Amino acid sequence: MEKLKKYIHDDSNGLDYVLVGDYYIPDLHLPEESCPIGRWGRMHREYLQEHCPGQYNDLLLSGKLWTYLADLDEQAQLRFDTIVSQMQEAERITEDLKCRNWLCWVQSMNSIRYRAEEIILSELVYGKELP
Incomplete structure (x- = not known):
């Protein structure tokens, strides 16, 4: 034989x-991908796996998943930082307030961060349309 x-x-x-x-x-x-993804990218990956498995598999098999998630994570972090700074300015949360009444400053900053997180989650992480 x-x-x-x-x-x-x-x-x-x-x-x-x-x-x-x-x-x-x-x-x-x-293809090997080594793009690090952060918090927002990981949350979007879990959302895709659970709610959009076809799109998740398409991105994974085409080799574009990690690049896509890294880009989304970067966009989300930039948007988050922008929203926080805009809310701080609008609500007059300054370093002066931090020196005068640090507890009020911490409460205000926590409130701003939570509201900014909700905006990012609804706009980019759970509502993002795929390319």
Whole structure:
């Protein structure tokens, strides 16, 4: 009996195959991605996995998931910082207030941060349309 090759290449479709048992299966590899994602990107990934599995799998299999999540995370963080600074300015929460009444300053800043988080979650993390 003829010994089968461990790896073969099919010129008609350009795929490599590996011998597993008695069958040749396509030797497919996903591209390696090493984009770090932060808090917002992780939350959006969980949302996609749970509520949009088809879109999640499409991004994952096309090799664009980590880049997409890193971009979303960066956009969300920039938007969050902008919203916090705008709310601070609108509500006159300054360093002077921090020196005079630090407890009031902490309460106000916590309120601003929570409201800004809700805006980011609704606009970007849970309401973001995919490309």
